[in-house]
Amino acid sequence: MTQSRKRAYGRRIALLSSGPALFGLTLFLIIPFLLAFALTFTDQRLVATDSGRFVGWRNYERLLSISYVVQDPQPGVQGKPAFARVRDVTRADPVHRGFRPFSDFSWGQKRVTILAKDPxxxxxxxxxxxxxxxxxxxxxxxxxxxxxxxxxxxxxxxxxxxxxxxxxxxxxxxxxxxxxxxxxxxxxxxxxxxxxxxxxxxxxxxxxxxxxxxxxxxxxxxxxxxxxxxxxxxxxxxxxxxxxxxxxxxxxxxxxxxxxxxxxxxxxxxxxxxxxxxxxxxxxxxxxxxxxxxxxxxxxxxxxxxxxxxxxxxxxxxxxxxxxxxxxxxxxxxxxxxxxxxxxxxxxx
Amino acid sequence: MGKRCGIAAGLALLFALGGCSDQRRVDGRIDLSLWRHQAGDVEESAGRYAIARFEASQSKWHITPQSLPQGGYTQSIVAASLAGQLPCLMTVDQPMVASFVQAGHLRPLDGLIPAAVVAQLNPAAQGRYQGHLYSVGQFDAGLAIFTRRSALDRIGARIPTLDHPWSLAEFDDILGKLKATGAYKYPLDLATRDPKADWWTYAFTPMLQSFGGDLVDRATMRNADGALNGPAAQRFGTWFQSLFVRGLVDRREPDDRAFVTGRAAMAYTGNWWAPDYRKAAGDDLLILPPPDFGRGTVIGGGSWQWAISSTCAHPNGAAAFLRFLLRPDEIARMADDAGMIPVSEAGAALSTDFRRGGKSRAFFDLMQRFARQRPATPAFSAISNSFFFALQNIADGKDPHDALDDATDAVDQAIADAGSTPAPQPGKVRE
Amino acid sequence: MSVLSTGRHQSVSLRFALYALMLLLALVFVFPFLFMLTASFRTNEQIFAHSGSIGAFVPTGELTTANYAYVLGNGNILHFFLNSVIITTLTVGLGLIVNSLAAFSLARLQWRGREAVASLLVVLLVIPFEAISVPLMLLVAHLPGLGFEAGRLVLTRSWLNTLYVQILPFVANAFSIYLFYQFFRSIPKDFDEAAYIDGATPLQVYRHVIVPSSKPVFATVSILQGLAMWNQYLWPVITVPGESARPLMVGMQQFFGHTTEWGNVMAYATIITVPVLAAFVIFQRWFVRSVIGSGVKG
The missing domain is CATH 1.10.3720.10 (MetI-like)
Structure with a gap:
């Protein structure tokens, strides 16, 4: 056998032996995963399976958006500083539409609340x-x-x-x-x-x-x-x-x-x-x-x-x-x- | 690939299941496939007998039933519809009807079932969406308060009636007194061990409604803002949380036998528990209306119902089966065999248990009077799940107003996402 | 041998302490199993009556086989059992061949792109099945398959409701290939080079050199893939609505669905667990030695 024919033979064997597994992985793992990836840009729903329309980055935006609000204390009862309810603030302000509080901390007298669309x-x-x-x-x-x-x-x-x-x-x-x-x-x-x-x-x-x-x-x-x-x-x-x-x-x-x-x-x-x-x-x-x-x-x-x-x-x-x-x-x-x-x-x- | 196909073929030869398509049988009958959710043994065997009676009543149709686990029922339907393998007849949980209709899985029943037959059914037994009838219930399930007369007598509590259910203040007072007797660690069993959103929505939406709130604004069906997080809903949330704070309800019961064993004085659960409870409490058992929290008592109506798939090749046969199920004597039969609540006055009258004076009549009266359906919207699953998580968080100590605000935002978004595409037009009836 | 080792040097007290520790740990490891087994012979009332004492783990007091009678008498548990056995053995059997061949090719043969494929494998390990289950369902619902209709073999439009929809997607397994790959790489190259000089083909090298010296990793992969298949739940729930191809785990769900007779559930759970445990106990010497001998050392 010549060197090149031997190499070609080796390649065929390699392909033959790894083929079934790679085929299986591609069909049942990689393709579904790519399909899942494609779905992320749609509004596909489970039951209404023909609903998938392209929505761009909307899902990613809803998943990853983060924002914050800084609040000044209001005079509260018993001298303790009080703050307006964060949900009232976010729901009133169109800039914060869809955001919910994730966590908060004090910054001097102020209160900072981290907001996320999907906390x-x-x-x-x-x-x-x-x-x-x-x-x-x-x-x-x-x-x-x-x-x-x-x-x-x-x-x-x-x-x-x-x-x-x-x-x-x-x-x-x-x-x-x-x-x-x-x-x-x-x-x-x-x-x-x-x-x-x-x-x-x-x-x-x-x-x-x-x-x-x-x-x-x-x-x-x-x-x-x-x-x-x-x-x-x-x-x-x-x-x-x-x-x-x-x-x-x-x-x-x-x-x-x-x-x-x-x-x-x-x-x-x-x-x-x-x-x-x-x-x-x-x-x-x-x-x-x-x-x-x-x-x-x-x-x-x-x-x-x-x-x-x-x-x-x-x-x-x-x-x-x-x-x-x-x-x-x-x-x-x-x-x-x-x-x-x-x-x-x-x-x- | 060759090897795989060989394997597939071999396996198919050995084990594959015949498809779900309709076919003519040796006896000349046409086969109709039927899927149902897995219910209790009693209900399922009652269903099998009903099929046998239907087959005996005519010679044209044969029915092949298949029972599916409830856990993945929706996914099974979705997968089957993708594969073109939907059965002819199927059970559908009433709140899922809108979603299935939007997906094109169901065929409208208008015209297939005579209007006169439909008219005698309770509204909760009719699965309607956008003006069309898509599913019919042969029976309903209903929630009530179960307790022992002796327990109420001990604390000198009034026994409520249909006309005068307990008020919120009375109910709170009674629970407090029951707790104070020291006989019950948690006097009220709310089945909070159930990890399914279905139960929480089914059981506690009526309470929310009785307080004056709702899952969505029923006038528009477009949003939850104001209904799910308004002042009435907040009062409900605060009260619900207090049940756990005051130790009136166990956050997670170890089993659902708290009432049977006497660990709890009262259970808020469905008619399906009545036989066990009767056995445990005998004549001491009381079946009472849920309290009126301000806007009248409400009980969730609409159980699993029957529908015909959009791909059914023989809708006439399927409809014949449904018409058979809706006969008053069949409704009565199902009620007596499975302990389910009849959905028509005529059916109840023929039933031993549910006719006037029958031992289960209380449930029929409760449903006639207080039943209210869950909202018909394709976003129901998301609504239900959001409400479920809000309630769980409230029970676990989250601020009720915040929890309900979160749920409201989620519901509003889900409704906007789900949209409401026009209902698909019914296909031509073959045959 | 390890730090705690070598009889000669061990003092009697150390030895005693080690025994005590081992037994204590054995209790910790076996008590949920004992709980399950014991509860499966009790009524709910009995389970709760004993829950506070050692009796929760020891079959004392009123025992009953009613749970087993109920579980065996209601629903097709034997049929489901057979389905699970078929699914598990076929997946493991095919998986051993397919995955070891692929690993052989990656570890022992020279071809362009094999390094890229090997590193892709590691990335694939991370994809959780839950993440792809719905897209995979969309896929298999459309794959043409074979089935019976009216006694004739026909081409069907999908894989739903079959045994092979529970088998074929799981035959090729990235983790199994990874394990084989790690092991095959550790076998000295001289072995197959000697065989090649004698004129062997790669497949002969695989059969006569690699496989005989890799029994341990075959055992490891069998255990792992077998357990995963036996305990599979999410996938069959979605793709197998009918009863004829339903596996045991889904059958058990039927009991959670409408019973809180813990005894019934525990009896069902015991029926699922005992065969696997029995297989392990019977083959355990072999299993343990195999895994110990296998190359899963990184």
Whole structure:
């Protein structure tokens, strides 16, 4: 075979072997995504499927517009400064039509209110990243701890691996329903257990109903559900670290902590990076748990980007807007990935 | 691609489902496909018996029913319509009628069902949009206050009547006294555990209306401003929030058996719970009108109704089935079999449970008197979802006025977006 | 072996502490499962009566199999079960072939554009399925398919209401390809070069060199894709209105729809979960070793 014919043959094989997968990805992932992108410039609705008219950047404008109002204090009751209701101000002023308060802060005597056309999206964005910041370290630390534990050479560890892995095989819908019950303020086992352990000093916590506890509760449950799988990946990493390194450290008189810090962690660098990425991607797509357990409440405290997209797109039948949420979100994540890769390249130089 | 098609073909051979198109059967009957939402077992089996009676009553049509989960019912209809696979007959939740009409999924029933038959139905059982009739209800569901006579006697409360429902002040007073007895952690069960927008809109819009507010301005149907966030609506929001603040209602009940088990003294729920409640409370059970919050008692009317798809090849057959369902004896049958409220006086008169003196007559009277439909607009889903989130936020402590303002803005935008394209003209009737 | 390791050096007290910790954690990990299992044998009243005590997790008191009788007797759970098994096994089976071949091509063959494709894969990982489900529905509703009508095989206008609409879109999977790709890259190049010198074709190298040394990653991908398919919910709800192709998860929703008999729901949930858990327990040594041996190390 000549070199060029060989190359042509190789190309044909390459095409043949990657073809089916690339075809599938194109047809069932890339094209629908491009379709979603195209929808963002229309007013397409779910039920009236032939309604899609071109509306330009309207969806993006509604999603991303931000503004502000500055208010002077008015003489209030009891000497405290009072402010006019922001909603009265925004609804009266055509400049602020469609804007709703997102958050506010004091600026000297004045009050500044940040307005957004879709404050729930901004809240959802913050909640989603907040969730990722909670669940990624928690889940990875839990997984690493479990991996160290079932790798310690103790009897029964094979069985325990299965036990720790078991939540992974349970459907997220099922897990969420069970935990909703466990988290229940009055009848849930978690509060009963807390009360028992604290001899009644800890009153019933409204886990899923409190703004401060709802997202952490969901994060805790999610970490619990997923840690088993990352445990297996860490186990793989641990078994790749040479025993000689540990022995050498021991001879140098290193404590268990020093060995962990100086041998285990460096040895797991690749694994940790992989686990972090995989966990973060899953965390940023949070939807099922929220939908089953809190419906985004209390007061949007657990609303996430995907939840917002489904609410607007499917439940309110505005698929053009739902798609816009998803596309903007995708753009943000892609930018983050690119930034992370750029940083990594700079580091490794 | 070749491999894929091969696989698809293999799978199709093994498992694929026959299409939903109409076809002539071996027995010479013409097949009509029918989709219904998944309701309770009782209602569904009552529906199956009705189909069997229809088939026995004539020899031209056969009906193939299919039950779909409620969760994705709308999406299923949308997907089927895109694929040209809409069934001939389908159930539609009454507030979705406008949306389906706008999308061109439904065929007007004018002319297919005699005006005299339609006239005897309650207005809430007629799904109208832009002057045309698109769906008919064979039955309705209705909400009431369920309580135990003994609980009211204990606190010396007046038993309300159709003519004199409780006033807001009375209702508040009774709930406070029930709470004060110490027997109930949360005296009133509002089914707040239900995570679906449908329930919250269905249950609490009537309260909003009784306060004097509404989801949209019914005069124009073009906006919510003033109706959903006006002074009356704000009073409703404040009161609704106070139910949770005062500990009269649980923010999220662990199950819906609070009344059955006696954890709650009172439940605001639908007639479908009556059998369980009768079993639990026996003669002690009272079925009462919801309170009059100022502008008269209101109960949500319009349940799941029947419609004919725009692509149905045999609308005459489908209409024959609907006419059969609307016969007074069939209405009565459904009412007795499934415990659903009849939608005509004639139907109620033939029913054991709903005729004058029947054990469920109270529901029929309540609906005759207080039923009001949800607004017929293609933006209903968005309206419902916005109202649902406003109520949830209010229950969770958000300022009611702000929450209702947010909902109002969302609704106004949704109505503007949904527009109201003229209803499509009925296609030619084949056959 | 790790920091907590090597028998010789472990003191008895450390060993004891580790055991205690492992058991405690085991309880934490297994209690919702026990709760589900126990509740599935109880009436609502019994569930609430026991919710405050250890009895919530231990089958004591009045137990009943009525929930299972109800779940098995109402609705076509066995039919749905079979559907789920078919969907899961076919998707996983086809997925292993298609995705590993693609990864092989990306990792081991030289062709122009493969680096671009590889980095595109990483971007595709980020697209959540929820974001494309509606456009994908619009698409499959218009794809020509095959079906039966009046006993004859016919061309249908869409994929709705079939088993393959739940299979084909999920065969090619960016994450699976990514896992295969990572693993294949770590296999020493000398192996296939030796084979090429012996005159092997690329496909022979794939079959006789790459696949035999990659069993672990095949196991990993099977577990991940299998679980995802078994638990799929949103998609079948939209595309499969009929009962004949309905999977188990959607069947369960029917019970949430009109019951708050927690016992029924838990019985259904148990029926969904136990087969997967049983499969894991039976194959767990193999699973665990496979994943440990697999290249999912980044």
């Amino acid at each position: 729930v999206f901004l809240e959802s964005l913050l909640n989603t990243f907040g969730f990722a910041l909670m669940v990624v370290p928690l889940q990875c630390a839990m997984a690493l701890a479990l991996a160290l534990l079932v790798n310690a050479g103790l009897r029964g560890q094979t069985f325990l691996r299965a036990v720790y892995f078991s939540p992974v095989v349970m459907s997220m819908v099922v897990v969420s329903i069970v935990w909703t019950f466990l988290f229940d303020r009055d009848l849930g086992s978690i509060n009963k257990l807390l009360s028992l352990l604290s001899l009644g000093t800890i009153g019933p916590v409204n886990w899923l109903g409190g703004r401060a506890t709802a997202m952490p509760a969901i994060a805790l449950m999610s970490a619990w559900q997923g840690a088993g799988f990352q445990m297996l990946i860490f186990l793989a990493g641990l078994q790749g670290i040479s025993q000689e390194l540990y022995d050498a450290a021991r001879i140098d008189g290193a404590t268990a902590w020093q060995r962990f810090w100086n041998v285990t962690i460096p040895g797991l660098r690749q694994t940790i990076a992989f686990v972090l990425v995989v966990t973060a991607i899953a965390a940023l797509g949070l939807f099922t748990q929220v939908d089953v357990m809190t419906q985004g409440g209390p007061q949007n405290g657990t609303s996430t980007v995907m939840f917002h997209a489904i609410q607007r797109g499917v439940r309110e039948e505005n698929i053009a807007y739902g798609s816009t949420v998803a596309v903007v979100y995708f753009a943000i994540i892609t930018l983050l990935i690119l930034a992370q890769q750029a940083l990594q390249r700079r580091w490794s130089k």
